[in-house]
Amino acid sequence: MEQLGLADPYVKLLLDAMKHSGCAVNKERHFSCEDCNGNVSGGFDASVSQIVLCQNNICNQAHMNRVVTHELIHAFDHCRAHVDWFTNVRHLACSEVRAANLSGDCSLLNEILRLHFGLKQHHQTCVRDRAIRSILAVRNISKEVAQKAVDEVFESCFNDHEPFGRIPHNKTYARYAHRDFQNRDRYYSNI
Amino acid sequence: MAEGGGWQPPRPCEAYRAEWELCSSAGHFLRHYYVHGERPACVQWRRDLDSCREWEERRSAEAQRSLRESEQARVQAARKHGLVWAPRQSPPADWHLPLPQDNDR
Numbered sequence: 502m503e504q505l506g507l508a509d510p511y512v513k514l515l516l517d518a519m520k521h522s523g524c525a526v527n528k529e530r531h532f533s534c535e536d537c538n539g540n541v542s543g544g545f546d547a548s549v550s551q552i553v554l555c556q557n558n559i560c561n562q563a564h565m566n567r568v569v570t571h572e573l574i575h576a577f578d579h580c581r582a583h584v585d586w587f588t589n590v591r592h593l594a595c596s597e598v599r600a601a602n603l604s605g606d607c608s609l610l611n612e613i614l615r616l617h618f619g620l621k622q623h624h625q626t627c628v629r630d631r632a633i634r635s636i637l638a639v640r641n642i643s644k645e646v647a648q649k650a651v652d653e654v655f656e657s658c659f660n661d662h663e664p665f666g667r668i669p670h671n672k673t674y675a676r677y678a679h680r681d682f683q684n685r686d687r688y689y690s691n692i
Numbered sequence: 693m694a695e696g697g698g699w700q701p702p703r704p705c706e707a708y709r710a711e712w713e714l715c716s717s718a719g720h721f722l723r724h725y726y727v728h729g730e731r732p733a734c735v736q737w738r739r740d741l742d743s744c745r746e747w748e749e750r751r752s753a754e755a756q757r758s759l760r761e762s763e764q765a766r767v768q769a770a771r772k773h774g775l776v777w778a779p780r781q782s783p784p785a786d787w788h789l790p791l792p793q794d795n796d797r
Contacts, residue, residue, distance in 0.1 A: 523783035622729035
Protein backbone atom coordinates (compact mmCIF):
# COMPACT_ATOMS: atom_id res chain seq x y z
CA MET A 502 0.00 0.00 0.00
CA GLU A 503 1.48 3.32 -1.05
CA GLN A 504 1.93 6.05 1.51
CA LEU A 505 -0.71 8.80 1.63
CA GLY A 506 1.65 11.32 0.04
CA LEU A 507 1.45 13.72 2.96
CA ALA A 508 4.81 15.30 2.01
CA ASP A 509 3.66 16.07 -1.52
CA PRO A 510 3.40 19.89 -1.96
CA TYR A 511 -0.11 19.65 -3.44
CA VAL A 512 -1.30 17.62 -0.45
CA LYS A 513 0.52 19.80 2.08
CA LEU A 514 -1.17 22.95 0.80
CA LEU A 515 -4.61 21.35 0.78
CA LEU A 516 -4.17 20.04 4.31
CA ASP A 517 -3.05 23.48 5.53
CA ALA A 518 -5.96 25.17 3.77
CA MET A 519 -8.44 22.73 5.25
CA LYS A 520 -7.03 23.22 8.73
CA HIS A 521 -7.34 26.98 8.22
CA SER A 522 -11.00 26.45 7.27
CA GLY A 523 -11.73 24.41 10.40
CA CYS A 524 -11.45 20.98 8.79
CA ALA A 525 -8.21 19.59 10.13
CA VAL A 526 -7.68 16.18 8.54
CA ASN A 527 -7.13 13.10 10.68
CA LYS A 528 -5.69 10.17 8.72
CA GLU A 529 -7.61 7.50 10.61
CA ARG A 530 -10.93 9.39 10.52
CA HIS A 531 -10.89 10.97 7.08
CA PHE A 532 -9.20 8.31 4.92
CA SER A 533 -10.25 4.74 4.18
CA CYS A 534 -8.37 2.25 1.99
CA GLU A 535 -10.67 -0.23 0.29
CA ASP A 536 -10.91 -2.59 -2.66
CA CYS A 537 -13.17 -1.05 -5.29
CA ASN A 538 -15.07 -2.29 -8.31
CA GLY A 539 -14.05 -1.29 -11.81
CA ASN A 540 -11.12 1.04 -12.34
CA VAL A 541 -12.15 3.78 -9.94
CA SER A 542 -9.14 5.17 -8.04
CA GLY A 543 -10.93 6.87 -5.20
CA GLY A 544 -13.86 8.95 -4.04
CA PHE A 545 -15.10 11.45 -1.47
CA ASP A 546 -18.05 10.29 0.63
CA ALA A 547 -19.72 13.51 1.72
CA SER A 548 -22.29 11.64 3.84
CA VAL A 549 -19.53 10.74 6.32
CA SER A 550 -16.83 13.26 5.30
CA GLN A 551 -14.37 10.57 4.32
CA ILE A 552 -11.98 10.01 1.41
CA VAL A 553 -11.95 6.49 0.01
CA LEU A 554 -8.75 5.30 -1.69
CA CYS A 555 -9.07 2.26 -3.93
CA GLN A 556 -5.98 0.29 -2.96
CA ASN A 557 -6.47 -2.25 -5.75
CA ASN A 558 -6.47 0.43 -8.44
CA ILE A 559 -3.68 2.81 -7.38
CA CYS A 560 -0.51 1.94 -9.29
CA ASN A 561 2.36 3.84 -7.69
CA GLN A 562 3.23 6.73 -5.39
CA ALA A 563 2.78 9.40 -8.05
CA HIS A 564 -0.69 8.06 -8.80
CA MET A 565 -1.48 7.97 -5.08
CA ASN A 566 -0.39 11.60 -4.70
CA ARG A 567 -2.66 12.64 -7.55
CA VAL A 568 -5.67 10.68 -6.26
CA VAL A 569 -5.24 12.08 -2.75
CA THR A 570 -4.98 15.60 -4.20
CA HIS A 571 -8.09 15.06 -6.32
CA GLU A 572 -10.18 13.83 -3.39
CA LEU A 573 -8.84 16.48 -1.01
CA ILE A 574 -10.09 19.13 -3.44
CA HIS A 575 -13.58 17.66 -3.04
CA ALA A 576 -13.11 17.59 0.74
CA PHE A 577 -11.91 21.21 0.65
CA ASP A 578 -15.00 22.25 -1.32
CA HIS A 579 -17.19 20.36 1.17
CA CYS A 580 -15.48 22.20 4.00
CA ARG A 581 -15.69 25.75 2.60
CA ALA A 582 -19.03 25.75 0.80
CA HIS A 583 -22.56 24.40 0.94
CA VAL A 584 -22.06 21.83 -1.79
CA ASP A 585 -25.21 19.84 -2.52
CA TRP A 586 -23.43 16.69 -3.66
CA PHE A 587 -26.50 14.50 -4.00
CA THR A 588 -29.25 16.56 -5.61
CA ASN A 589 -27.52 19.40 -7.46
CA VAL A 590 -25.55 18.06 -10.42
CA ARG A 591 -24.10 21.54 -11.11
CA HIS A 592 -22.46 21.54 -7.69
CA LEU A 593 -21.02 18.09 -8.33
CA ALA A 594 -19.87 19.19 -11.77
CA CYS A 595 -18.12 22.24 -10.35
CA SER A 596 -16.09 20.23 -7.86
CA GLU A 597 -15.19 17.67 -10.53
CA VAL A 598 -14.03 20.43 -12.89
CA ARG A 599 -11.87 21.88 -10.12
CA ALA A 600 -10.44 18.48 -9.15
CA ALA A 601 -9.54 17.57 -12.74
CA ASN A 602 -8.08 21.05 -13.29
CA LEU A 603 -5.99 21.40 -10.15
CA SER A 604 -4.85 17.86 -9.26
CA GLY A 605 -2.56 17.20 -12.20
CA ASP A 606 -5.07 14.75 -13.72
CA CYS A 607 -4.88 16.66 -16.99
CA SER A 608 -1.19 17.47 -17.17
CA LEU A 609 0.37 17.28 -20.62
CA LEU A 610 2.40 14.24 -19.58
CA ASN A 611 -0.58 12.36 -18.16
CA GLU A 612 -2.61 12.98 -21.30
CA ILE A 613 0.24 11.80 -23.51
CA LEU A 614 0.50 8.64 -21.40
CA ARG A 615 -3.22 8.09 -22.07
CA LEU A 616 -2.44 8.52 -25.79
CA HIS A 617 -4.54 11.69 -25.90
CA PHE A 618 -2.52 13.98 -28.12
CA GLY A 619 -3.41 17.63 -28.24
CA LEU A 620 -1.70 20.90 -27.38
CA LYS A 621 -3.53 24.18 -27.82
CA GLN A 622 -6.05 24.38 -24.95
CA HIS A 623 -6.16 20.59 -24.75
CA HIS A 624 -6.03 20.86 -20.96
CA GLN A 625 -9.55 22.30 -20.97
CA THR A 626 -10.82 19.48 -23.18
CA CYS A 627 -9.32 16.98 -20.75
CA VAL A 628 -10.87 18.72 -17.73
CA ARG A 629 -14.33 18.68 -19.32
CA ASP A 630 -14.05 15.03 -20.36
CA ARG A 631 -12.74 13.80 -17.03
CA ALA A 632 -15.32 15.82 -15.08
CA ILE A 633 -18.11 14.23 -17.12
CA ARG A 634 -16.63 10.76 -16.56
CA SER A 635 -16.40 11.36 -12.82
CA ILE A 636 -20.01 12.56 -12.64
CA LEU A 637 -21.25 9.52 -14.56
CA ALA A 638 -19.32 7.24 -12.19
CA VAL A 639 -21.36 8.43 -9.19
CA ARG A 640 -24.70 9.55 -10.62
CA ASN A 641 -27.27 7.64 -12.60
CA ILE A 642 -27.80 10.35 -15.21
CA SER A 643 -27.29 10.58 -18.95
CA LYS A 644 -24.08 11.81 -20.51
CA GLU A 645 -26.03 14.70 -22.01
CA VAL A 646 -27.21 15.88 -18.59
CA ALA A 647 -23.70 15.59 -17.18
CA GLN A 648 -22.23 17.47 -20.15
CA LYS A 649 -24.83 20.23 -19.83
CA ALA A 650 -23.99 20.67 -16.16
CA VAL A 651 -20.26 20.88 -16.89
CA ASP A 652 -20.87 23.40 -19.67
CA GLU A 653 -22.99 25.59 -17.39
CA VAL A 654 -20.44 25.78 -14.57
CA PHE A 655 -17.19 25.54 -16.52
CA GLU A 656 -16.36 29.25 -16.83
CA SER A 657 -16.74 29.82 -13.11
CA CYS A 658 -15.28 26.59 -11.78
CA PHE A 659 -12.32 26.28 -14.16
CA ASN A 660 -11.21 29.70 -12.98
CA ASP A 661 -11.71 28.96 -9.27
CA HIS A 662 -8.18 27.95 -8.27
CA GLU A 663 -8.62 27.93 -4.49
CA PRO A 664 -6.64 27.14 -2.41
CA PHE A 665 -3.78 27.16 -4.96
CA GLY A 666 -4.30 30.61 -6.43
CA ARG A 667 -3.08 29.22 -9.77
CA ILE A 668 -3.21 25.99 -11.74
CA PRO A 669 -0.35 23.94 -10.21
CA HIS A 670 1.15 22.35 -13.32
CA ASN A 671 3.81 20.52 -11.33
CA LYS A 672 5.40 20.42 -7.89
CA THR A 673 7.27 23.70 -8.46
CA TYR A 674 3.99 25.53 -9.00
CA ALA A 675 2.48 23.74 -6.00
CA ARG A 676 5.42 24.80 -3.82
CA TYR A 677 5.04 28.42 -4.96
CA ALA A 678 1.31 28.21 -4.24
CA HIS A 679 2.01 26.85 -0.75
CA ARG A 680 4.52 29.66 -0.17
CA ASP A 681 1.83 32.20 -1.16
CA PHE A 682 -0.73 30.54 1.14
CA GLN A 683 1.67 30.74 4.06
CA ASN A 684 2.30 34.42 3.18
CA ARG A 685 -1.37 35.37 2.90
CA ASP A 686 -1.54 37.48 6.07
CA ARG A 687 1.31 39.70 4.87
CA TYR A 688 -0.17 39.78 1.37
CA TYR A 689 -3.69 40.91 2.26
CA SER A 690 -2.56 43.39 4.87
CA ASN A 691 -0.31 45.21 2.37
CA ILE A 692 -2.39 45.47 -0.79
CA MET B 693 -1.63 52.79 3.54
CA ALA B 694 0.94 55.27 4.96
CA GLU B 695 4.44 55.00 3.60
CA GLY B 696 6.13 54.88 6.97
CA GLY B 697 3.38 52.98 8.78
CA GLY B 698 4.99 49.56 8.69
CA TRP B 699 3.99 48.85 5.07
CA GLN B 700 5.99 46.29 3.17
CA PRO B 701 5.60 44.81 -0.31
CA PRO B 702 2.86 42.14 -0.34
CA ARG B 703 5.46 39.57 -1.33
CA PRO B 704 9.20 39.43 -0.66
CA CYS B 705 11.18 40.70 -3.65
CA GLU B 706 12.61 37.20 -4.02
CA ALA B 707 9.08 35.90 -4.68
CA TYR B 708 8.57 38.43 -7.52
CA ARG B 709 11.88 37.38 -9.02
CA ALA B 710 10.96 33.69 -8.78
CA GLU B 711 7.54 34.30 -10.39
CA TRP B 712 9.06 36.33 -13.22
CA GLU B 713 11.67 33.66 -13.91
CA LEU B 714 9.08 30.88 -13.84
CA CYS B 715 6.71 32.83 -16.07
CA SER B 716 9.51 33.55 -18.56
CA SER B 717 10.65 29.93 -18.80
CA ALA B 718 10.13 27.76 -21.86
CA GLY B 719 8.35 25.17 -19.72
CA HIS B 720 5.79 27.70 -18.55
CA PHE B 721 5.24 28.92 -22.12
CA LEU B 722 4.41 25.36 -23.14
CA ARG B 723 2.12 24.70 -20.14
CA HIS B 724 0.32 28.05 -20.49
CA TYR B 725 -0.29 27.41 -24.19
CA TYR B 726 -1.52 23.89 -23.36
CA VAL B 727 -4.06 25.37 -20.90
CA HIS B 728 -5.03 28.71 -22.44
CA GLY B 729 -4.06 28.47 -26.10
CA GLU B 730 -2.01 31.65 -25.97
CA ARG B 731 1.38 32.85 -24.79
CA PRO B 732 1.74 33.96 -21.18
CA ALA B 733 2.11 37.62 -20.20
CA CYS B 734 5.04 38.03 -17.84
CA VAL B 735 5.91 41.73 -18.03
CA GLN B 736 3.89 42.65 -14.93
CA TRP B 737 5.98 40.33 -12.77
CA ARG B 738 9.09 42.18 -13.99
CA ARG B 739 7.49 45.55 -13.23
CA ASP B 740 6.55 44.32 -9.74
CA LEU B 741 10.08 43.04 -9.15
CA ASP B 742 11.49 46.44 -10.14
CA SER B 743 8.98 48.24 -7.90
CA CYS B 744 9.79 45.94 -5.00
CA ARG B 745 13.50 46.64 -5.33
CA GLU B 746 12.85 50.35 -5.65
CA TRP B 747 10.81 50.26 -2.44
CA GLU B 748 13.52 48.33 -0.64
CA GLU B 749 16.21 50.79 -1.78
CA ARG B 750 14.44 54.16 -1.76
CA ARG B 751 11.03 53.70 -0.08
CA SER B 752 9.46 55.14 -3.23
CA ALA B 753 5.78 56.09 -2.87
CA GLU B 754 5.34 55.43 -6.58
CA ALA B 755 6.74 51.92 -6.15
CA GLN B 756 4.34 51.29 -3.26
CA ARG B 757 1.37 52.55 -5.31
CA SER B 758 2.38 50.47 -8.31
CA LEU B 759 2.74 47.27 -6.29
CA ARG B 760 -0.57 47.70 -4.49
CA GLU B 761 -2.41 48.41 -7.75
CA SER B 762 -0.83 45.43 -9.44
CA GLU B 763 -1.76 43.02 -6.65
CA GLN B 764 -5.27 44.47 -6.32
CA ALA B 765 -5.73 43.81 -10.03
CA ARG B 766 -4.63 40.20 -9.52
CA VAL B 767 -7.09 39.74 -6.68
CA GLN B 768 -9.92 41.27 -8.73
CA ALA B 769 -9.10 39.04 -11.69
CA ALA B 770 -9.24 35.96 -9.46
CA ARG B 771 -12.63 36.96 -8.06
CA LYS B 772 -14.42 38.10 -11.21
CA HIS B 773 -16.06 34.74 -11.85
CA GLY B 774 -19.22 34.15 -9.82
CA LEU B 775 -19.49 31.21 -7.45
CA VAL B 776 -21.68 28.21 -8.15
CA TRP B 777 -22.30 27.53 -4.47
CA ALA B 778 -22.81 29.50 -1.26
CA PRO B 779 -19.77 29.76 1.03
CA ARG B 780 -19.98 28.30 4.50
CA GLN B 781 -19.63 30.38 7.63
CA SER B 782 -18.48 27.32 9.59
CA PRO B 783 -17.24 23.83 8.68
CA PRO B 784 -19.63 20.87 8.32
CA ALA B 785 -21.04 19.84 11.70
CA ASP B 786 -20.02 16.20 11.29
CA TRP B 787 -16.44 16.77 10.13
CA HIS B 788 -14.85 15.90 13.47
CA LEU B 789 -17.52 13.48 14.68
CA PRO B 790 -16.68 9.75 14.77
CA LEU B 791 -17.87 7.65 11.87
CA PRO B 792 -21.37 6.30 12.36
CA GLN B 793 -21.57 2.81 13.88
CA ASP B 794 -23.54 1.57 10.88
CA ASN B 795 -20.99 2.08 8.15
CA ASP B 796 -23.11 0.95 5.17
CA ARG B 797 -22.24 3.10 2.14
